[in-house]
Amino acid sequence: MSVGHGTIEGVTSTASTVERAFRAALYDDTDTGLDTGASLLAADPAADAELVRRGEEFVAAAWQRGWQPADVVRLVRRELGDEHIHLAAALIRAQAGRDRPRGRRWTAQLTDLPAAPAREADRFSQSTTALELYRLLLRLPALEPLEEEPRRAAGPAASRMLGRIRALLAKAEATGYPQEAEALSAKAQELMARHSVDEALLAAEAPAPDAPGACRIGVEPPYEQAKAVLLDAVAGANHCRAVWNEPLAFSTVVGFEADLEAVELLYTSLLVQATHAMTRAEAEQRAGGRKRTKTFRQSFLAAYAHRVGDRLAAVAEAQVGQDLLPVLVTRETAVTGRLERMFPETTTTRLRGVSDAAGWTEGARAADRAQVRSRPRLG
Structure with a gap:
């Protein structure tokens, strides 16, 4: 029995569903690829946790390229929509729980993240939003790092x-x-x-x-x-x-x-x-x-x-x-x-x-x- 990839008695594993959706949507800028990937994810609720985990990985990769939470939210707001902003904020919060401490300014940016909306969309729309956001995160350029250096605490x-x-x-x-x-x-x-x-x-x-x-x-x-x-x-x-x-x-x-x-x-x-x-x-x-x-x-x-x-x-x-x-x-x-x-x-x-x-x-x-x-x- 394989774990994470392949099939078990003809049922595609959750990791494989996400990979197939990514191959269809993230490396193809067409609407057709996006629809194909969203359809795959919408049809497999068991893939949701893996999809979120991969989103947190994209967020962590953004930090490695010099981005900070406010930078990501600002770009998402300019390039995409409100639903993408809320998803990005949720992923950033989730990733922060497993991240190292990064200083006062970073903590303030986490506090300022927008709250989650009260209503949820259908599965296809949610999957489309995730893939559109991941497309953007995947293509983030490297920025000059702003790592906070040790400095005197404000009295x-x-x-x-x-x-x-x-x-x-x-x-x-x-x-x-x-x-x-x-x-x-x-x-x-x-x-x-x-x-x-x-x-x-x-x-x-x-x-x-x-x-x-x-x-x-x-x-x-x-x-x-x-x-x-x-x-x-x-x-x-x-x-x-x-x-x-x-x-x-x-x-x-x-x-x-x-x-x-x-x-x-x-x-x-x-x-x-x-x-x-x-x-x-x-x-x-x-x-x-x-x-x-x-x-x-x-x-x-x-x-x-x-x-x-x-x-x-x-x-x-x-x-x-x-x-x-x-x-x-x-x-x-x-x-x-x-x-x-x-x-x-x-x-x-x-x-x-x-x-x-x-x-x-x-x-x-x-x-x-x-x-x-x-x-x-x-x-």
Whole structure:
């Protein structure tokens, strides 16, 4: 009697069913192959456990190629549908139970996985979803690894500071008053700068446990070029470096942990504020009888990103006294070294589709309203 392959008294084994389905569907991009594989799986309920096990293997292989849970979910959301997202999340959770510990950021991504839907589809649809997802996972390219290096655990003071920053940015996103959003964002940036310098001084006293890390932040269409410019500006103002991967819709940000958190928080908040401002500007343009197009929105966000970048850079230059420069230069050198090891070859790109004068003007005005004010010099 064979186990896992072959037949037992004419009944195909579960492993063989899955293999036959994979041969039909995973290595053939046609709908016919997909339907054949899904039919095989739908007709053999005993193959379900093996199908899940193989899915977990695909997930584990993705980690070996440098992917993380949020990366996989982001790609699945862009390329496939909600049912594929829920299946990917379920497989990631199941695989995590047998995986090694991978650090705080990884754990947070597991916590943020979407919940399973309440209703289930028929067996053929479920099998089709699984095979479509596995097709995608099978073809994932290798990414630069973001393994978390040992670093100092955040103390209670740091946790309280980040909590205050999150609360301020949440209020800035929620308010309908530009002046209030500006004031709240400015206060958040002040706290970020103080937090960053405090971390730098602490690391100077005990440098061994701390080293630059990296994270990936989604830069989703539409208008992804302008969003990548905005993220690059936020990263630079917070002592980090960003490298944009346009095909996979994310940027890798390299920096020290406290600064990475600041970049994630501020970029997300500014993007929300920019979207609100763009919506208001479009409404005003339509009220004036002018029909707005995609070029208006692209130009708006491009101007917003550039203007915010200029103001963030000016604020960053005014934040630090001369006595702190050696500490920050040392950290900048470490960040640059980590980035160059991860990305030995990078190229620059120019913004495309920025041709709407009204969009550019309105975006610059919105950035002025969202500007981050200066604060007393540090050091």
